[in-house]
Structure formats: structure tokens, C-alpha cells
Amino acid sequence: MAENNITKIPILGKESIIVGNNITDYIAKDVVSTVKASTYCIITDENVAMYHLENLENLLTKEASALGRRVLSYTIPAGELQKCRDTKAEIEDYLLSNKCTRDTCILALGGGVIGDLSGFVAATFMRGCSVIQIPTTLLAMVDSSIGGKTAIDVPGGKNIIGAFHQPTRIFIDPQYLTTLPLRQFLNGMGEVIKTAAFWSPEDFALLENNVEKILAFARNESQEAANIVQKIIQGAANTKAYVVTHDEKEGGLRGVLNFGHTIGHAIEAILAPVMYHGECISMGMVYEAEIARSMGILKDAAVGRLSRCIQAYGLPISINDPLVDRNTHGKQKEITVDRLMEIMKLDKKNRGTQKRIVIISDIGKLYEEKPTNVDDEVIINVLSPALKVNPVPESQKEEISMKVPGSKSISNRALILASLGQGKCKLQGLLLSDDTQVMLDALQYLGIKYFWEDNGDSLVIEGSNGQLQVPTSEIYLGNAGTASRFLTSVCTLISQAGSNTVLTGNARMKERPIGPLVEALNFNGCDIQFLGKNKSLPISIAHKGSKLQGGTIKLSASVSSQYVSSILMSAPYAQNPVTLELVGDNVVSQPYIDMTITMMKQFGIEVTRETNTNIYHIPAASYTNPETYIIEADATSATYPLAYAAITGSKITVENIGSDSLQGDSEFATKVLQPMGCIVSQTTHTTTVQGPARGQLKAIKIDMETMTDAFLTATVLAAVANGTTEITGISNQRVKECNRIEAMVTELAKFGVKASELEDGIKITGTPITSLKAPVNGVKCYDDHRIAMSFSILSLVVPEQVLIREKRCVEKTWPSWWDTLQNVLKVKLNGYDTSVEELKHLDKEVKVEQKQFIDSSIIIIGMRGVGKTSMGQFAAKFVGKKFVDMDWYFEQELKTTIKEYIPSKGWEQFRIEETRLLKKIIEENPNGLVISCGGGIVETEGGRSVLKQYASQGGIVLHLTRNIKDIVAYLSKDETRPSFAEDITAVWERRKKWFEECSSHEFYIYKDKKITEGRKWWIDVEIDFKRYLEFICANPSKYENKFPGNVYIPPASSYFLSLTYPDLNEAIPILDKASEGSDALELRVDLLANQDDDYVKEQVAILRRYSKLPIIFTVRTDGQGGRFPPTEVDRMFELLENGIKWGCEYVDVEVDVIGKNKEHRIELTKNLVKRKGNCKIIASYHDCSGTALWDPHTVASINTDTTKKGTDNSQKRLLRMRDKYMELLPYGDIIKLIGFAHKLQDNFALYTFVKEIIPSLGLQYKPVIAMNMGQIGQISRALNEFFTPVTHPILPFKAAPGQLSIQEINKIRSCIGLIPPKKYYLFGSPIAYSQSPTIHNTGFEVLGLPHKYELSESEEWTHVKKVVEDGIKDGSFGGASVTIPHKQNVIEHGIVQKVTDAAKAIGAVNTLMVEKDEEGNPIVAGDNTDYLGIKRCIEDRINKLLKPKDKFIGVVVGAGGTARAACYALNQIGVEKLLIWNRTQSKAEELAKIFGAEVVPNLGDCLKTETESNVCYAIVGTVPAAAQTNMNFTEFFDSNKKGVIVEMAYKPRRTPLLNAAVAAKDSQWETTEGVDVLIEQGLEQFIRWTGRIPPKSAISEQVYNRYSE
């Protein structure tokens, strides 16, 4: 190894940092010669080992073995999680077991994790042994390996336990970085930029000017920058070494290393681990630089350079950076200023409560050689996304002279001219803003070179003389209008053939017009295509081997003068001299055109304008770059301080703009302010304005065409002027950042100022200052800097504080505007965190279920005759939308009938019109409709694309299907419709795939084989359809946290039943019984007799018809314990997508992101997840190899044999469930991991994994299904809590060996103490005959629960209180039923500490349950399930009777306690009207008042209040059977009516009310006996007590048996 490749950096007086490229052999030699150890032990992680261990180990072994010393290596898993006590102990055990002694030398080969951990091991092993750092990440090279800090993390925090232990050597070899993942590299760049930013202006310039090369090195694409990278690493390492040397243990200087860290750490505390350290401090640096700026220490240009450099390396600059959003999925929205301040309170650098921040005074320069004290207020102001402007007191009159940032227009033009020109050009006073930055970046893409001089104050451009290169990627221009217009022409000067350049921008930019410019250029022979919808960006400019032709170019210039300037500036480089002819009568912004021409002249090219025409001649020539070009101030920016003078009565001088200005807006002072009553004086280069006394401004009428951008400033002054101001000539302001005229009118209104839009201007009625109001929710800025700045001026005289939202939008032209306002113009500002209200707003949206269903329109497609109209109408009624049949719509829109239209215009024209109308109707009605389309809509490409587009944007395109034979049969019966010309089956065959590809959903109309045509069959279809619609259309928030038991974390275990039938028709008879206690049914598609779509969708339909349980759709592959061929990935995903389309509530996806074809699979998986809607994805992994490890700390086999050379690292990689978990996490709502138990301990490892390892990862919580297969794994099924797959004794066979039933699982759980036995009681008297013990004890027994339910009869409430309190004390009380006489007692005597809303409304409690209060102590809550029993019974039966057009009326007979529950239930169901009859009318009236009901005086009139025929009733009888004998129900039921009757009396089973209903002539009544309600309410109690679904069929069976006893 040549020594000249080596650089040594001194630290703490020794040259122990060694830097060099490719120096592994040097390392080996140097280590062995410097450290005389008996053993060298390399500690590394799996990722690093894979690439770098072998080489180092071999070389080291060679050197060491020659001297009889030994080499060991120990590999641990990668990641921050390993920096823990366990792993430290593991390494120590390893060293001890290998008999390592005090003279051992540890080599830390890896990133900061390995460095910190191994360093700490070395610090304490045998009271300290030597350590050598070989950092392999950039972060480790420049930071963690240097300084001697070592540490591990503990649950209480990061780096809490550790020691200072200086390494003997630190070897820095950039070659290690070539294998480092890009994001890790950039993470290190954060620290590199940091160091340069506070210490080294030279290194910073190096970073700024070599972005592309350094990134190419980072991506391992090129070694070109290897030297530069080594140089910057050396620079950063050097700095750290210097700082450490001068302050080893953190006195003061060492604190400066924490630039960006005070705020960065606070952000990291919230966003780690998804955001990396380097990324968080990147944001921190920008915020801290802004703090320096607001303290008046740092210049705007420096802040700009810093943030642009950070951004250039793909690092985020604020928490609103898209990078952050992408990585955190919106978690950054939780970052509030308060939270950050709270976290910063704990910063180690603080002195007491005083926060300390490293302040820089320039790039590469510290303000103090230690962190600086900064007041909270300053930090809050900078961090806040919005601010409040305080009024300037009338007495405060300032006299100020100041400079204003450079002109954006001149800056952008100068950049273009200098880039195209010949020779170097130094630009002074360049505006550094987003806009100019966008331009600079774009120019760099086009091959232009530039560098900074004068400490960032000047930019030197190396002119290209018109020679541009094709950019390597598309050019993103954000919302920078000028750049997009200017560059469009510039790009036509690229002369390489066969390539093209794409210019694109953000959403707003994509709406801003560029059409006339593109058309003019295309007319001149260019080939520019619009890639998007509008005549806007993105555009693609084809390069055909020659530059712009030249000659005559005609251009319409009535929208933007930028088009003109664009062509003018590029024109000299066209092949021929250009004559630019502006057409149209109205050329906007002539001053900007003049500015361009003047500047072109300054760069040596003279444009001539034909007098009195709009024709310009541009010679073919080159620009000659002036050596230095000084850019004048932005005249529009200057209007704000001048307006400040006008509105506050102060005197302001702007030093860098005067009468000589190129800019139209420079006349603002003389043409606007002077007439308004100000005293104005101007020199060629300065402007001074003295405002009149406050409130004395005068209204004016003015054409501002020559200074359109300044109209906003004039408008806010006019708002407080005396009289009405009219500003005209500004129509171009409608197409700026926003429609500015409209925006000004809207925002002024919020101040109480009247304004209105004129055709080309605005009219403002001046308002006295005293009547100005502060806008309630602040000023909205529309992301428009000018709106923000002008309203900040108006705010100065508003009596109260004014909130300006989105304060950062000023960055576009004047990033330090707020600092200027505060520091120079002496206005007090207060930061304000709008994100807090936005958070609250979010909360509200989630909590209040405003809309039950998503509001977007639903399109129904399918074959004719399938039932689109009737199902469509049904759906519309159900989801609360309006139904439209496309045929009707067609006839109505075209004022014809289809019958007439087709013979005259033909089918083809019909299809065209039909498609156009479909597009129209969904564009006009994106919400609120159910649209049924003709079956032929999919016949044309056009029709299909409308549907596909709608579906791809998240709209519902619902395909209705049904067995085609049924359709044929149905259509052949129907003679009213014109028949198909072709055979229906053939039409279906043709359209089938189109229907499939166009639809997002499919509902299959299932017809039970046993049932023939008729109404009954259709009722079942409607019930299925309701469930389907309810699921797919529900507002997603409704299903967000819906998991079994409707809770995120189940209170007890939840289960699903695996159905292993080849044909589910066989399962129908036993489905209810087999699924008792289960929360879902799993359809194992791979086990079905047939996997064709038609077959599978029928199986789904069967499950939906015969069970209410959600469906889990699973296609298990061969490799994971199923039968589906694992090679047929595409077909598998097709099936899974269908599972979603068919409305299955869960879809199981085997996620494999590392196996074969991983890209394709990831793509498929992502698409599936994107389309899931309300469906939950179970991301699953089944380890059939039986090798996956639950314990993440298990370590790979270790190579202890020093004689054996080389190790196969791929074999060392172990399969860890933790890694699988992290792989599955992004895709699943539920994560399923199935391993294998070889020994009983494997089950406990699994349990530890779920209970401890997963929570310790600190990742988003998702429910986990984790189990071990195999006989010995059985117990893991009892340990698993969420969605355990179960079998049932009556099923023919188990889905997997070792599978258990729910009863078996609960028995095991009880035995091992996971389910503490509870006692439940019935309180009341008399209760001897109660059915409740039967209900609950049957339920407990069937589910294998260890609980007991018993009678506790007493009339004394004190008895109830005692039983409850004793039971709570010893933990045995589980809950109770409450009946007469205690239903109110429990509330009145404080036996319950909490009452549910329902129980409150009903005024009675029938259920006691135990809940936890905020401190986790048990409390007794009272609920009322009586009403739920009633509600269930009605809902179960009403479906069959209630038709879409029916009026739904509730009737309650009686007015006692039960009647209250009945009223509440009927209101909950949503009856349109509620009627009450009671013998004592006054009691009925009391009730009616509470529940909004009407009283019917005569029992016989209850069903006669409605005159319409289509009425459906829900009647609840609450009168005891004995009292019913003398009631006349014959009259009550005397006419032809329909509905449901729920009888609450249950002795005897058939009461007079029920008998009368059955006997009534011609009527259709569904009746429910009291015992049914009793059972239903009992089941509800059971759910509340156990968190489980009760086995209803077994319970009902027992209750009915007892009844007949």
C-alpha cells in the first residue's frame, strides 16, 4: 500500500485518524503492528459482513497468524434495535467463551450502531480493552466513530448507558460507501453539510458545486467524485477531531457540533425511526438558520444557500417537505410547535429552561464558539406555520432607509442571458428565491456551469454561447411561471438529434396556460407536445438535430408578456434572424417586453421595433456577457415598505430603486402613492415616501396595466382610503399564482371591506380604519407571496391582531419579509401554530360520522336483464342517492326517444352520444347519483375508458352479474323490450372481459338452486345486496378500526372458522352451528373444487347468504401450506382482487417482497392494497420450512476457526420473524405470521415476540396473528389473541394439523390463567322463572368459558349494592342483569358510576358491566340492552317487508318502562313517524314529548292515521298479557296492512296481540314473541360481558326447551 494514498488526521494529540481509498490491506498491517493483541475480534453486522467481512478477515488473519495471534469475527443482525443490553451481553459471552483476555483488540466494522456498541463492549470488557473503528457508513466516518463516545439504548432513551472510550485507530475508507444504500449515504450527507455549514465555507462550496457527481458516487454509478468525497469526509472528520481535541468531554466548543440538532432532535423524537437522524437535522439546520436570520445575524442569501444545498442532496428542509410526507405517511401532521418546544425543554444543551441553539453568522462561520441562548418566542415564531401581525400604534411613526431584494424578473432574465452568452458573467444582487433556484437548477440540467463568489453574494455564470445539452431527466419547475415560459424557447435551441426534453411542474403550474407560446414555436417548425390535459405543462420538446428555425414568428401576446420575452431572448441563436410579430389587439405588460429588450441590449444585442407596430426584429448573433451585471431591486417588493409609509404615516426610503428603473412597478410611488396623498421624492436610484396622517389616504381611479403586480398593494391601501377606488388594466392577474382579483375581493370581505370584481380590475370601497375587523380564521394566502405581503400591510392598522396563514409563501420573492417587518419596520409579530386547529379538525372528522356512506356517485353496469334498474333504484334508496337511468337521461338530453334515434342516426352515433353523456353526467354529478348504464356502454373504447378512469379515481363502477342462463330465460319471457339481434350468450361472451376490466366492484346475484322464481328469492337477494352495499360504500372511517368485536384490540380472543369444503353447498346446513363463537369465516379458495371466477364468486355469495359473519378470502399457495400453484402469481392476484370486488371483508395476501420476481410481486401487492377500499388486508407469511426464528437476537453461526479462510455469508443469513413482520407491515391491516414449533419453548419465544419484541420496534400498531404449526405448537393457538383460526367438532376435517375448537382454546386459556373466572348475577324479584341463567350459562359452556351466572333475588337495593361492591373488591364480579324493582335503583343509589347514552335516554338500566376508569380502576357501568333486543328483532324481519317507496311508521302500545325502551329503539331504527297509544292518555303524552312521538287516542286508530297505501309498520306491544284480554285488537288489525310486531310480554308465548295479528284478514304481519326479544337482549349482555359473540343457536335451543318444560 502506497503511503501517499494515506492522510493522517490528529485527534487528542495523536495521529490516529487514517483516511485513504481502498486501504484494507493497510488496515490489516497497521492494526497488527500498532496493537499487540493476542486476539483480534471483528464485530460487524449482517449487511456489512455480506460485503466486507471476508476481505478484512482474510488480510488480518494473514498478518496475525504470522505472529501467532488469532482472529475472530462476530456478526450480529443489523439495525438500531441491536444497540441494546442483550446484544452487548451476547458479544461479551462470545468473547468470554472464546477465552479472550484483556489484551484483546476489538475491530468495529460497520456503521454507528456497530461503532457505539463495540466501543462500549471494549470500554468495559476486562475493565477496558482496545478498540479500532472501521466505519462503513458516511455518518460513522464523519461523526460517530470520532470522539470516543460509546453507548447503548435502553427503553428509557437512546444512548443513555455508555462511556467515553477513545479508539486506538479510526480508519476511514470511502470505498466502503459504494455498497451503502443511497438513503443511508444521504443520511450521512446531513452531517457533512452540517459541518461545512458551521465551519468550512470551502467545503460548503465543494458540496454546492458537485451535487450531481457526488450523487453519482453515492448511487455507485461513477467514481468520478471519489476524490471529492474523500475530501469532504476528511474535512468533516477533521473538524470533528479538532473540536473534540479542544473540548474532549463537552465543555462548550463541542456543543457547536450540534448545529441543527436542537430542533432536529425534537423532530427526530417524533418521526424516528421512519425518518433518519441526518434527515431530521437537515430540517433542524434550516429552522435554526432561520432563527439566526430572525435574530438579524444571518443573511437571507445564506439561509437560501443552506436550504438549497440540503435540498439538492435529497434531504428535507421542513416538516412540510414532500419527502417527509412520503416517508411518514402523514405522521408529520402530528408535529405541533408546542410539542417540539416541549421536547426541546429536555435538550442536554439547555441551561435551566433557557434553550440553546448553535447560531451561524454566515455559511461556514459560527456566531459564537458555543451554542447561543435563544428565547422561546424567537423559536416559536420561526417554527410556526402562520403568524399574527400586531397593529402599529398610531403614535409610532418611523423614518427608515432600507434595501429591498433583487428583482425576480431581472434576475431570471439575467440568468438566461448570461447562460446563453459568451464568457463569464458575475451577477450581483441576484434574488435568491424558489423561483430563481428553479431556474438555476434547470440551467444546470441544460449543462450550464456556475459558482458562488463573494461569500455567496455573487453568482458567476460560465456562458455557453448557446450550446446546451439534453437534460438527463425531466425538468421539474414547481410553480415557477417565468422559468417555464423562458425555458420553453430556450430548449428549442438544443441541437442534439433524437432526444427530447420534458418540462413539468406542480398541480397549479399544470393549469397555467402556455398554449400560445407553444403554438407559435411549433408554427416555426418546432415539435412541442402537450403531455397533459390543458394547454399547459407538462410539455415535451423534441430535438431534431437543429436549433429553432427563425424567420417570422407570429405570437398572440394577450395573456402573458413572458411569451414574448421568451422568444425574444432565445431568438438571437435561431438559425435565421427572427421577426417577431405580435398578433391580437391587446398586448399585456409592454413594460416587461421593454425590460427584456433593454437587458438584451445590455448583453450586446439590439432589438428593433417597427414604429407603431408590434413587430420586432432580432439579429442572429451571440450575447456578449458583461463581466459584472448588477441586478436592481424588485420594484413590486419595494411597494410594500412604501405602502407601509403610506398607511402608517411614516417616512421610508428604498435605496435600490429609483426613476431609472427598468421595471414598470417602479412608478408605483409616483402614480399611485402620490395621488393617494403621499409625498414622494425620487432620485435615479432611490425612492422616498412620506405617508399622510393616518386615515387620510385618498381614493383614486387608475389603470395599472404597466404595474399589474403592484395592484394588490394599491388595493389594500384603497381599503382604508376615503372614497371608492377603481383599478383597471390588470386582467392578467387572474392567471397568476391564483385568481388574484377574486382572492382580494374574498379576503378584503373578511376585514369588513367591500370590494367587487370589474371585468379587468377591481373596485374597492374605502372603510374607516376603526371599522376594520380581523378576519375570523385569518387571511388565506392561496400560496401567493403578494397576497401575504399586501395583507400584512393592511393588518398594521387593523385594531386587533391579524392572523396570516401559510406565512412561508413569501419565500418566493422575499424570504426574509417577516424578519424585515419585525426587525426593520418595527412591527410586532407572534408565531401561531395553525396545525393545532387542523389537527382538531381532523379529529372531528374521524369522530363525528357525518356521512354514513361515501358520497361519490355509483355507476352500475352489466348485461341487459340482469336487474340494473331495480337494483339501482334499491341501491339509491339505501345509500341515500338519486337514481338515474342513462336511457332516460339520453332521451331527456337529446329530446328524442331511443327508439326514434337509432333508426335515424345508427348505433355508432348512439354509442358516441351515450359515452359523451356518461362523461358529462359524472363530471357534473361526481356525488349523489346512482347511474345505471345500458349494457352496450362497454362496446366502445371510449365508453370503456370513461368507466375505467372513473374507477381508477376511486369511483365505484359496480358490475351486476348473474348466471347467464337465468338472464336468457328472463329476457326470453319479456316481450316489452326490443330483442337482441344476436344471441344473448354470444353478447355476454364478448362483453364479459370488458365488464370485468371496467368495473371496480362486482355483485353476483345468487340464486339458491332449490328456490324457484318469485318474490321470496328476490328478498334474499336484496338482503345480500344491502350487506354488500353497506360494506363497499360505507364511509371508510366507519371501518377504519373495525376488527372483530368492533374493537382494535380485542378484549378477549377472536376467531375465524376455516372452511375446507370443496363446495360450500355442502356446508350450508351446519354453517350456523359450526361458526358459533367465531368472528369470521375463511373461504379457502385453493381448496375449492374449482378456481374459476364463476365458481368462486358463487361460493362467496353462498357464504354471504347463509351467514352474517364477515368473509376472509384466502388463496393459500403450495409453499405456504395450501394447494394453489405458487408459480401462478398473476392468477392468484387476479383472484385476490376479485375477492375485494366481490365484497369480502378480509383478503389474505401472501406478501413476498424478497423472493423471485420481487419487483413484479411488490407491484401486484401495492396495486391490490391501493384498491382495497373498506376491505382489510391480512398480510401473511407461513414458514413451512420450519426455520424462521421468533427471537430476533439469535445470531448466525460463528466462524471461530482461524485456519478456515472465507465464509459463505449468504448461508449465514437467518430467517427472522421480526424481519418478516417488517416486510409485511406496510401492506397489511393485519399481520399473520405462522411459524413452526420444534420444542415447547418455541411457543414462548412466539409469545415474547408478540408481547415484547413488536411493541419495542416502536412501529405503528397493527393486530397480529402469530402461531406455530405442529403438534407441539398447539398451545400457541391458545396464546394467540387475535383472529385465531379454529375448527369445530362438527366439521368433517381440520384445516391444519393441531387446529383446535373455540371451546378447547378457551379451556386451555382458563387453565393457564389467561381467562379469570367471573360471576354474573340477576338482581330483582321475583326472578325464579327467569330464562337468563339458561341463556348465559349455555353460552359460557359452549364457548368453554369458566364463568357462572346465578340468581340473586332480593327486593332490597342494599343487597344489590353489597354483592356488587364485594365482587368488585375481590375481582370476581363480572356483571349483572337488572330487573324490577332495581332498574332505576342502580342509578339512584350510585351502584353504577357511569350510565350509557341509551340507558340515560330510556331512564333505566338492565345491564351492569365492569369497565376501567382513566386510572385503570374498575368501575360499574349501566347500560340498557332491552332496546337492542327490540331493535334486533325488528331489523331481522323488516327487510322482507319494507320496500323502497314505503313509509315506515313505528307504533308503541303502552307507556310503561318497557315502552320507553321501545320508543328509543324505533327512533334508532329510523322510523319516519312514531305513534303511541296508552290506556291512560296522559302517560302516553309524557312519553311522546320525550321521544318526539304522536299520541293516538283510540287503540283501534293506530294503523289508520296514514292515508297512503304503501305503509310499513313496526309495532311494539308492551302491555302484559293479562292486561291485553280486554283490549280490542280486531279493530286494530281490521284492514289490509303489513309490518313487524314485536311482543314484549312472554307469558304465555302467544299473546292476544300476536293471535289477533295472525288472524287478521289479508294482512302480512311478521310476529316476534317476547322470548325472542329476551334472548336477543341477553345476547347483547353476553357480548358486553365477554367481548364475544354468543352461540345463538345453542342458546335459543336451550331456552325453547326450558319453555316447554
Ligand SMILES: NC(=O)c1ccc[n+]([C@@H]2O[C@H](COP(=O)([O-])OP(=O)(O)OC[C@H]3O[C@@H](n4cnc5c(N)ncnc54)[C@H](O)[C@@H]3O)[C@@H](O)[C@H]2O)c1
Ligand atoms: N458515538 C457518537 O458520537 C455518535 C454520533 C452520531 C451517531 N451515533 C449513533 O450512530 C448510530 C447510527 O449510525 P448509522 O447511521 O451508521 O447506522 P447503522 O450502523 O445502523 O447503519 C445503517 C445501515 O447501513 C448498513 N450498512 C452499514 N455500512 C454499510 C455498507 N458499507 N454497505 C452496506 N450497508 C451498510 C447497516 O447494516 C445498517 O443497516 C445511531 O445509533 C447513533 O446514535 C453515535
Ligand SMILES: [Zn+2]
Ligand atoms: Zn448528529
